[in-house]
Amino acid sequence: MSAVETNFDGLVGLTHNYAGLSEGNLASLRNANMAARPREAALQGLAKMQRLRGLGLSQGVLPPHERPNIAWLRTLGFGGTDAQVWERAWRDEQTMARAALSSSAMWAANAATISPSSDCDDGRLHASVANLQTMLHRILEAEQTERTLRRLMPDHARFAVHPALLAHDALSDEGAANHMRMAASAGAPGVEIFVYGRKAGEPRSGFPARQTLEACQALARRHGLLGGRTVHARQSSAAIDAGAFHNDVVAVAHEHVLFHHEDAFADKAALHSEVRAAAAGLFEPVFVEVPRARVGLEDAVSSYLFNSQLVRLPGASSLTLIAPTEVRENNRAADFVRDMVDAPGAAIGSVEYVEVRESMRNGGGPACLRLRIAMNAQERAAAAAGFFLDDALAAKLENWIKAHYREELAPDDLADPALVGETQTALDELTSILPLGADFYPFQRN
DSSP, rough: OOOEEEEEEOOOOOOOOOOOOTOHHHHHTTTOOOOOOHHHHHHHHHHHHHHHHHOOEEEEOOOOOSSSSSHHHTTTTSSSSHHHHHHHHHHHHHHHHHHHHGGGOOOGGTTTTEEGGGGGGSSSSEEEEEOOOSHHHHTHHHHHHHHHHHHHHOOOOTTEEEEOOSGGGGGHHHHHHHHEEEESSEEEEEEEEEEEEETTTTOOSSSOOOOOOHHHHHHHHTTTTTTEEEEEOOOEEHHHTTOSSSSSGGGGTTEEEEEEEEOOOOOOOOHHHHHHHHHHHTTTOEEEEEEETSSSSSHHHTTTTTSSEOOOOOOSEEEEEEHHHHHHHHHHHHHHHHHHSSSOSEEEEEEEEOOOOOHHHHOOTTTTEEEEEEHHHHHHHHOOOOGOOOOHHHHHHHHHHHHHHSSSSSSGGTTTTHHHHHHHHHHHHHHHTTOOOSSHHHHHHO
C-alpha cells in the first residue's frame, strides 16, 4: 500500500536557552551560557518547515512542552504560586531549575521510535515514546510526548502508541535518533535498523552511550516487527567520543540509501551484510560512505553533515540532502557534498541548505528537529488533520511566535518569574491553534 512520509517538526519552545545540559553534545557544551534568541529560533524552525513544504514534501508540527515544568518542581517540594515555585527553585536548586526550563523537546527525533504499519505484524503503525533517561532535562519529556502522539494518532484500530520503556539505565532509549529504516518506498515493507552504544550493565569511559541493545530489542518486540527484517548495529566508540551522542550525527537513511561516516559503526561490514540479507527480495541497498580521509569525525560533528534530512522530492530520480548551512561553511564537508551530488548516477543528487543556527548552537540540526512518520491513506485520514502544516496554519503559528516569544534570553533573564506567566499564556493560546484541547498542558489541568 502506498504511503507518504511526513516530517513532524518540534516547535522551538519559548524558553529556548543555552544551559549546556547535554553531556557528550559538544555544541551544547561549547555554547553554554550564551544569550539565546527564542523568537528567532522558533521562526527559523518554522521557515525550515515551510521550505520543505515548498519543495513538495508533507510537513507536520508538534507543540512545545510546558516550560518551566512547574508541576515537576512541585514534586520536589517547592510551593506557592507558579511564579513563586520558579523563584524558589532558581534560588535554591539551580540544577533542577535548569532542567525544568529546557526546551529540548523541540528535537522531535528523540520523541519516539516509529514503525510503519507495513513492517508490523498486526498491520498497525506503532510509536514508542522514548524514555531519554540518560539526561535529567530530557527524562521529563516522556509523559507529555505520549499525550501529543495520542492526540495526533487517536485511532487505536490503526495506531498503537506505547508509553516509554521503564526509565532505567538498562533500557536507555533515545527514540528515532538511534533508529533508521530502509525500504523501496515509504509504504513498502522495510528493514528497520536499531543502533545502540552499549549493552545493559556494560561499563564505558568517555561520553555516555545513550542507547542500549536491550532497549532496541524491546522496541522491536513490542512493535511486532516482521521476522528477518530487523538489524541491530553497535555505534562506534570513536564516534560517541567525538561528539556523536546519537547515531543521527553520523548516519541517516531514506528509502534504499544509507548515508554514513566511515567510523559511524563498530562493524561497518557486518552492518552492510545484515542489511543486504534483510532486504533481499525487497530492494537493493545503496551505501554512501564518507571516508574519514575526506571528512574526519571532528568536521562531521561540527558541521552536522549527517544530521541532515534525506528526502525524495516529487518526480526526482535521486535523493536530496537537506543540510544545515554549517555544512556549506565547512570546507571539507562542503567539498565532499559537492563531489557527491555531481557524481554521475549519484544516489544523493542534490543538496538544499537551511538555516537553523539557533538550534545548531544547542546541538540540534535539521534531522534533530523532525520525527518521520509514514502513513498510508487510511492512516492519514485517521490522524488529526490540524497537526499537518499548510499556509494558514503556518501564518497562525508565525503570528503566535511574534506575539509571545522573547527576542532574547540571556543567562540573567532565566530567573525572571514573569517567564512562567508568559509561557502559560502563550501555550494556552496554542491549544486553540493546534488540535490539543483545553486540558493538554499540566497548568491547564491544575
